[in-house]
Amino acid sequence: MSQVNYLNHDKSLKSWLFTLDHKRIGIMYLVAVSLSFLAGGILALLVRTELLGPGETIMSADAYNQSFTLHAVLMIFAFIIPAIPAVMGNFVLPIQLGAKDVAFPRLNLASFYIYLAGAAIALTALVVGRVDGGWTFYTPYSTSVGDGILFITAGVFVMGFSSILTGLNFIVTIHKMRAPGLTWNRLPLFIWSIYATSIVQVLATPVIGITMVLLFLERLLGIGIFDPALGGDPVLFQHFFWFYSHPAVYIMILPAFGIISDLMGTFSRQQVSGYKFVALSSVAIAFLGFLVWGHHMFVSGQSAVSSIIFSLITYLIGIPTGVKVINWVQTMYKGSVWLQTPMLYALMFLFTFSIGGFTGVMLGVLAVDVHLHDTYFVVAHFHYVMMGGNVIAALGGLHYWWPKMTGKMFNETLGRIAAVLVFIGFNVTFFPQFILGTRGMPRRYYDYLPEFTDLHVLSSLGSYILGVGLFLILGYLLHSLFRGKNAPANPWGALTLEWTHTTTPPDPHNFHETPIVTRGAYDYHLAPELFGGDGASGDGHGEEAEVSVPSGQATS
């Protein structure tokens, strides 16, 4: 590559480890969370293999309990929560705002190392003792069994600081560093969703920190907070835990909504329908997300009055979520839908997330939840939201911004094949779990009755298809780094600043001149000559990849 960009201007290891460049920090997060995803994914495959038949298949019951617990902790705290905000938020957000970096670059780097430290502390639990109580750390089990729990909770506590600092950084950046002309109504919807996410991160994450400290104090000093024998209340732990962990679900899913909005607009060549409603629904979800934590506690012994209130508010969450889904579908209506790999993931998301959302409303119904609580129905619902929502959207975003991040195009054909494999594998894995749950198969069980075998085998086979799809993605993305064709400046013909006003890969300082924004992020109805910017003028380099373009569309 002839031009100077953020990847080649200084290639030393030191320049990466001490970088203050948001793009490099985003890439370092990408490597770290990908490793967490890989480790968590391998554990998931082991768990599914164990469940191929009743009784022991490949591991002992103890190893099984530890495997699913570590799978969950790694996936939730070390992968899903930081994946989109820390990777794509870091890389894309400042450029989409027309800024040269985030508001506090040093704090940004500190967030990354705090995240690493937290993950390392959590993984120490593997060495010092067993952790087998699931990712929710419910008392009294967590206060009475195994020393590993201390390390896991300490790790979660430390990783929480990373989350808070990243959220704080983004809030200040969005408020203070928008380019001239980039009003709130012109912001890309990805920014709106990261903004809503950041608010939740800053407000909710301290509570999980407090909860972990209280757990620590009870274990080490015998202070009676959750133990009834000491005057405590075990249900109080669940209040504390879910006051963070339900909003944390929105920390996981809101950035995914942002990616889907961007993909829908870009690959439909249309303004995102109901822009303001889609933007403000993120804020509404963030707010309502704080008021529904008790729907995880319907069978905990919580008062019926609380359960009724939490159940009612849970239904309300469906409204802003429905606003988004309807507007995404409407954005495609009469648009020039371009079925490139990122858009395939966006379409996939509509199916999988909608199933996850609807089954969530079902679980919000008090009487239904009593029947389905702690069954595989909940496992399936959770994965349809977390994997079918967050991970699918993250994959869409990764494919969308991969050319911008690396300057390389991936193999489109392999991308489409992998997307189909992921879709089939995902549904074959988790849909049977809905049926298992309604038939009474409890979650987290090592053994099961013979009549559940067929559905468990089907689910495990699905997980292998899913695994093949994900490893294929890993393979062709890595291949593209070394053998991929150079990416054009704006391969998708998108209109947000990271595509129209920066080179590919971006300059170390993002922009040569601060962009002046004169239009909205999805004004595809405006003439291309109004777009302006370095990227649109085509300062891509070397051989351009062949990207098919829908008729009547130009990709600059």
Add this chain to the structure above:
Amino acid sequence: MSQHAEHHITPIKTLVQVIVALFALTVLTVVTSRMDLGALDVPLALAIALTKGALVVSVFMALKYDNKVNAVVFGVGALFVVVFLVFTLFDTAFRGDLSSTTKGTIMEQEAAEEAILEREPDASALQFNRSNE
């Protein structure tokens, strides 16, 4: 920086008034904790604590004189603490009422237990579920 130029210096007199108020409220906390105010026990203790916190934040931490946006940010944080407490109290205050297999509310049960105790003081030896409440 204009913000530094506008930095407010709180007069000593105000600081002294606030610290005296804090001591007075601490005394009030201790006094009220020894009185049986029934259902008002917890709300009153929380109200006093809230007043003390507000004094510290607004005067000692100068939020009263600072940019109003900071007050909004602080207020939102405080609001969520209130949300957490209120919703959790919905649980602890009503726990067991609708799902209880016995007739009557917790308060009615307590009243019945007290009535028995008044009639027969020796009945205190009996095991009531909520004898400490």
